[in-house]
Each structure stands twice: as C-alpha cells, then as structure tokens.
Amino acid sequence: MKRRVVVTGVGMVTPLGHDAESTWTALREGRSGVGFIQDFPTDKLRSDVASMVKDYDARAFLSNKEADIYGRVVPFSLGAAIEALRMAGLDHPKAEDEVPRPGGTRLPVDPSRIGCFMSTGQGAVDIFEQQILKSAERGPRAVSPFFIPAVMLNIVSALVSMRYGFMGPSYNIASACATGTHSVATGTLMIEAGEADVMVVGGSEAATRLNTVAGFGNARALGRSIDGDPAKTSRPFDKKRTGFVMGEGAGALVLEAEESALKRGVKPIATIAGFGMTSDGEHLTRPHSEGVGLRLAVERALARAGIGPGDVGYINPHATSTTQGDIAEYAALHEVFGDRLATIPISATKSMLGHLLGGAGGVEAAVTALSLRDQVVHPSINVDELDDAFKLDLVRQERRVDLSYALKVSAGFGGHNCALVLGRA
Amino acid sequence: MSENKDLLVLFKNVAARIDKRGFDHVTRESVITELGIDSLSMMQIVGEMESELGVMIPDEDLVEIRTVGDLVRKVEARSAA
Numbered sequence: 001m002k003r004r005v006v007v008t009g010v011g012m013v014t015p016l017g018h019d020a021e022s023t024w025t026a027l028r029e030g031r032s033g034v035g036f037i038q039d040f041p042t043d044k045l046r047s048d049v050a051s052m053v054k055d056y057d058a059r060a061f062l063s064n065k066e067a068d069i070y071g072r073v074v075p076f077s078l079g080a081a082i083e084a085l086r087m088a089g090l091d092h093p094k095a096e097d098e099v100p101r102p103g104g105t106r107l108p109v110d111p112s113r114i115g116c117f118m119s120t121g122q123g124a125v126d127i128f129e130q131q132i133l134k135s136a137e138r139g140p141r142a143v144s145p146f147f148i149p150a151v152m153l154n155i156v157s158a159l160v161s162m163r164y165g166f167m168g169p170s171y172n173i174a175s176a177c178a179t180g181t182h183s184v185a186t187g188t189l190m191i192e193a194g195e196a197d198v199m200v201v202g203g204s205e206a207a208t209r210l211n212t213v214a215g216f217g218n219a220r221a222l223g224r225s226i227d228g229d230p231a232k233t234s235r236p237f238d239k240k241r242t243g244f245v246m247g248e249g250a251g252a253l254v255l256e257a258e259e260s261a262l263k264r265g266v267k268p269i270a271t272i273a274g275f276g277m278t279s280d281g282e283h284l285t286r287p288h289s290e291g292v293g294l295r296l297a298v299e300r301a302l303a304r305a306g307i308g309p310g311d312v313g314y315i316n317p318h319a320t321s322t323t324q325g326d327i328a329e330y331a332a333l334h335e336v337f338g339d340r341l342a343t344i345p346i347s348a349t350k351s352m353l354g355h356l357l358g359g360a361g362g363v364e365a366a367v368t369a370l371s372l373r374d375q376v377v378h379p380s381i382n383v384d385e386l387d388d389a390f391k392l393d394l395v396r397q398e399r400r401v402d403l404s405y406a407l408k409v410s411a412g413f414g415g416h417n418c419a420l421v422l423g424r425a
Numbered sequence: 426m427s428e429n430k431d432l433l434v435l436f437k438n439v440a441a442r443i444d445k446r447g448f449d450h451v452t453r454e455s456v457i458t459e460l461g462i463d464s465l466s467m468m469q470i471v472g473e474m475e476s477e478l479g480v481m482i483p484d485e486d487l488v489e490i491r492t493v494g495d496l497v498r499k500v501e502a503r504s505a506a
Contacts, residue, residue, distance in 0.1 A: 064445030065466075142476045145468040 002192040006268035006425060008261050009090070009254035010366040011083030011202075013076040014353055015051040015247060019083055023363075024370050027378040028398045032231035032352050034245050040210045046217030049230040050208045051247035051354030061163075069146040070155065071124025072248065077156040077204030078163075080250035080362070081118050085164070085200060088254035089266055090114075094165035101165055108264045109256075113197040115168030115190060117183040118156040118252060121176050121358030121412070122207045127151050129209055160200055168196040176412030177320070179203045180251060180361025185275035185418050187255045197260045202362030204250030213246055219285060221322060222246060234355075235382035236319035236348035237326055237390050244320040247354030251363030268425035270369040273307070273405065276300025280415030287325055287411055291332025294318075294417045298336050298409060301419035307405055309337045312344060312421070314377050314406040316368045319348035320355050329409065330390050339391075347380040347395040361410045365420055368408045372424050377401055432497045439473045453494030460493075471496075480504050 012019060015033025016026035026033075033051045042048040058067055058075030061082060067075065085091040092106040105111055131147045149155060154172040161170045169190055175182045180203025187199035207213075216222050223243035226232040234245040261268055278300065280293035287294070302309060318329055334341050349364045356363055371377050380394050408420040437448040444466060451460065457467060467490075471482055478500065486499045 065443070068445060138476050141472050141481065143472070145465045145472070149465075 003194065004258040005188045005191045005255050005272045006258050006261050007253050007270045007272065007369045008256045008266050008268055009084040009086070009088030010269065010369055011080035011087070011252040012250065012363055012366055013053060013056060013079045014249035014363060015053055016353060018056055018079070020366060020370070024367065027349065027352055027367060028376065030352065030379045030381050030397065032381060033247070034230045034233060034354050036225065036230050037213070045213055046220070047213055047222035047224055047243070047246065049223070049225050049233050049245050050213065051245050052208055053249050069144070069150050071127040071150060072206035073120055073124050073204050074156055074159070076206060076248065076250040076359070077118050077120065078159055080202060080204065080252035081116070081156065081160050081200050084202070084252040084254045088256065089264070090198065090254065093163050105165065107164070109198050109260060111165050112167040114164070114166040114200070115196045116157045116160040116166060116170040116200040117173055117187050118160055118200060119173045119179045119183040119203050119358060120153055120156065120205055121174050121179040121203070122205060122212065123153045123155070124151045125207050125209050125212050129211060156204065174358070175416035175418070176414055177318070177355065177357050177360055178410040178412035178416045178418045179358035180363070181365060181408065181410035181418040181420060182277065182361070182416070184253060184255070184272065184361065184365045184420055185277055188272045188275055191255055191257050197257045199255045200252060201255055202250065202252035202366070203358045203360065204362065205357040205359040206248040207357055208246050208248045216246060223321060232382055234321045234351050236317070236321040236351055236380065237387055237392060237394060238383045239385040239387045241321045241323060241326065243322050244350065245354030247356040248359070249353070249356050249363060250359050251366040253362070253366055253369065270372040270425050271423040272420060273423040274301045274303070274305025274421040276304065276419045278417045280417065282415055285413050287328035288415070289328060289331070291328040291335070293415060294329060294332035294409065294411055294419070295335045297417040297419040298332060298407065301407070301421045305405065305421040305423070307421065309340065311405050312337070312407050313403045314371060314401060315344055315346040316364050316406065316408045317346055317348055318409050318411050319350055321350060325411070326387070327389060329411065342391040343393055345377050345393050345395050345399060345401060347378055349378070351381045361408070361418065364410070365408050365422070368406045368422050372403055372406055372422055375401055375403055432500055433493065435474060435477065436470070436493055436497060439470050439477070443469050443473065451493055453492065453497060455493045456491060457493060457496070474500055478504055
C-alpha cells in the first residue's frame with residue numbers, strides 16, 4: 001500500500017506579494033499583479049505587459065556576490081522554498097548547526113531522507129542575455145566562470161540542498177508551463193515510493209526579459225493591454241481573451257509522508273491525493289484540440305486518488321487566456337465531468353498573476369492547498385463576457401466552500417500535461 | 426615597481442567589484458585562498474584583469490599562483506611581453 005502524502009508548508013514570491021499569505025490575501029481580493037513592462041521598450045514587441053515581482057530583497061539568504069551571479073529566478077525560488085520549509089518547521093540551515101553533521105542537525109527529519117525539486121522551465125534567461133552581450137562586446141574570456149552554474153536549471157535544487165544539507169533526491173524537472181505541477185507530482189511519487197520522507201517541490205520563473213517576451217510574442221502566445229489597462233489583459237475563458245501575460249515568481253510546497261508529519265506533530269494543510277502525467281504526442285506548442293492528453297491526465301489523477309468526478313468540489317485550471325488553450329482545456333474537463341462541470345466552482349489564478357510559466361504550477365498548487373486549508377476559493381477576474389463555448393461556474397468573488405477534493409491542472413509547450421488531486425487534510 | 430603597485434590596486438578594485446566586499450587590506454603577501462576567494466572567483470578576477478589590460482594570461486601561469494603578488498607578477502610579465 002502506498003504511503004499517504006501531505007502538504008506541511010507552502011511558500012510564494014509573486015507579483016502580488018513576497019510570501020504565501022500576502023499573495024493568498026491579494027488573490028482572494030481579486031487584485032491583479034499585471035502592469036506595463038518598464039525595463040525595456042515594447043514598441044517593437046507583440047506584448048506591452050508583464051506581471052513582475054516588485055522590490056524583492058534577497059539579502060536575508062543571499063550574499064551580495066550571490067545576488068550578482070544568479071538571475072532573478074533564483075532569489076524568488078529560494079525565498080519560496082525557505083518560506084515553505086519554515087512553515088513546515090524544517091528551516092534549519094546547515095550553517096547554524098552547533099555540532100557538525102552527522103549527528104549535529106536540529107532538523108527533525110533525517111536530512112538524507114529530504115530532497116528538492118525546486119524547478120524552473122527556462123532558468124536564468126537574464127544571465128544568458130547579460131553574458132552573451134559581454135562576450136560580444138569584450139570577447140569570450142570575459143564570460144563569467146559562474147555563467148554555467150548560474151544558468152543550470154537545477155541551481156535552486158542545488159542551493160536548497162546545500163543550505164540545509166539535504167541529501168535525498170534533488171534535481172530539476174522541466175516541462176515548460178507544467179514544470180511546477182510535474183515537480184509536485186514527481187515529489188509525491190518519490191515519497192509514495194519510499195525514496196524520501198520529505199520533498200521541497202515547486203517551480204519558479206523570471207522570463208520577463210526582452211528576448212523571452214519577444215519569443216513568446218512572436219509565437220503569438222501573448223496578449224496586449226486592453227483599453228490602456230494592463231490588468232485587463234489576462235482574461236481566461238472571456239470572449240475577448242487574446243493571449244497570456246508573461247509573469248514571474250515562485251511557488252513551493254513541502255510534501256511529507258503522513259507518518260513523518262504525525263510523528264513530529266505537524267498539522268498538514270492538505271493532502272496530495274493523486275496525480276496524473278501524460279503527453280499529447282502531437283504538436284510542439286499547440287494543445288490537442290480536444291484535450292485528449294489532458295483528459296487522460298485528469299482521469300489518472302482521479303483514479304490514483306481513488307475518487308470519482310463527482311467528488312471534485314473545485315477546479316484550479318491551467319487557463320492561460322489563450323484562445324486555443326482554454327478551448328482544449330474545457331474540452332478535456334467536459335469530457336471528464338460532463339454537464340456537472342457547469343456546477344463546479346472554477347477560478348483562474350492566472351487572471352490575476354499572469355502566467356508564471358515554470359512557476360505557475362508551484363504557485364497554483366500552493367494556492368489550491370490554501371483553498372483546502374481555509375475552505376475558501378479565490379475569484380477569477382476579467383470575465384466580462386463568458387465565451388459562449390464554455391458553461392462554467394466561474395467564481396467572481398471570493399467564495400466559502402465545503403471542499404473535500406480539488407483538481408489542479410497544467411499543460412506545457414511540448415504537449416506535457418499534469419493533473420493533481422489535492423484533498424482536505 | 427610602480428607598475429606592480431598599480432596592478433595591486435587593479436586587483437583590489439576588480440576583486441571588490443566581483444566579490445561585492447572590501448579588499449583594502451590586501452597586500453602582495455596575501456594568500457588568495459585565505460582572502461575567501463574560491464577557484465571560480467579567482468578565474469573571474471583573472472578574466473576581468475585580462476579584459477581591462479588587454480592581455481591573456483595562459484592557464485600554465487595560473488597553476489603556480491598562491492599569493493596576490495604571484496598573480497601581479499604574472500600579469501606584469503604578460504603585459505610587458
């Protein structure tokens with residue numbers, strides 16, 4: 001029999017707040033984190049908006065040199081991981097041990113049984129831009145020797161494991177916009193399979209730079225401000241949706257074997273009851289028009305959780321606000337839930353935060369865990385006119401719910417799908 | 426000798442810029458590893474000094490470097506060449 005996995009901590013660094021609680025409050029209030037891009041001219045770009053983290057100070061856990069070497073993605077991700085570990089009662093850095101390890105740790109869980117998948121899809125794109133420019137201007141010998149560790153996608157999993165002396169499985173899982181969700185699913189699998197007792201998992205991204213905005217824009221994936229208002233751009237399921245908003249930030253969860261949490265007296269926030277992971281096997285960027293792969297992922301997640309579609313009381317969808325993506329996702333969900341889909345509360349975190357790419361699944365899974373903890377779901381904003389193609393119970397204002405199981409769905413470029421079923425603790 | 430002194434100043438400035446901390450106390454006798462400069466940071470400092478001076482320090486020069494003075498002498502020799 002597989003081990004039960006619970007969530008004992010969450011952390012977030014987002015455009016709406018520098019921690020989980022402030023982000024969660026802002027989401028419940030229906031606030032948007034989207035603004036005009038200020039860091040570079042947008043007149044030749046296909047998008048003029050982004051959802052940016054403002055004034056984040058990483059000096060509590062990064063030296064000035066480290067802050068200089070690493071891209072924006074690192075402090076966001078590390079900050080979210082540290083917050084999640086603090087909530088879980090596991091924030092005991094190795095450097096603060098009074099007696100050297102082994103034997104000296106204050107960690108209440110064997111560090112060789114703790115691993116980390118703090119993943120990113122794109123990594124430090126700002127450092128790529130910076131170092132390539134440096135090479136072009138001053139020649140290849142001016143490229144920093146820290147360029148490689150700074151841009152490797154596993155940098156944060158490495159930094160977390162080094163900070164705490166975690167010696168369990170740690171690496172990066174990349175599946176574009178499903179990165180964070182796949183990290184939660186695979187972390188759950190690690191604990192279920194007995195490879196670890198605790199996994200710090202989630203995702204982060206900071207691809208709000210000139211060339212990544214250009215690339216996504218030229219792929220016709222991004223939206224522009226509407227009526228001069230950047231906050232109106234991200235509008236999943238609305239008739240006037242045109243594309244997603246590039247976002248940045250990070251979301252982390254501490255997953256733990258239930259018996260480990262019980263043993264040390266930590267109250268779980270939620271459970272990870274099931275997951276499903278599939279691929280479309282069809283197209284590089286376009287989702288399957290009927291959402292076949294995504295439907296299969298949801299069905300597998302429900303089966304693994306041992307529940308039926310009738311048990312799901314809330315859906316946190318992928319919902320990027322692209323024309324095709326929302327249609328494919330609706331098709332997948334309708335196939336699973338039938339006409340009952342129209343009665344299940346659903347709200348898109350991306351309507352307020354934009355699309356955090358590799359960070360989206362981490363933040364949205366953490367948000368879903370908090371929905372289960374507080375028995376409250378946040379609204380979806382900007383649905384001025386629900387697209388005729390959809391029959392949905394879109395949550396327009398924060399709503400109290402009696403929630404036993406929630407579904408979190410993600411899909412990424414490459415045709416990668418991942419669904420999670422989270423349960424009430 | 427004055428060249429040597431200028432290179433010492435350059436080393437201090439480059440190291441401070443890269444490691445984001447002060448190196449005012451550094452002398453030619455300072456042992457590089459004891460300054461808390463690890464191997465990657467050392468390569469970064471060498472790369473920046475090369476770039477500023479327009480010289481190339483071959484890798485074989487770097488294996489024998491222990492003190493700041495060792496580095497400064499190597500850079501000076503390559504600059505003069």
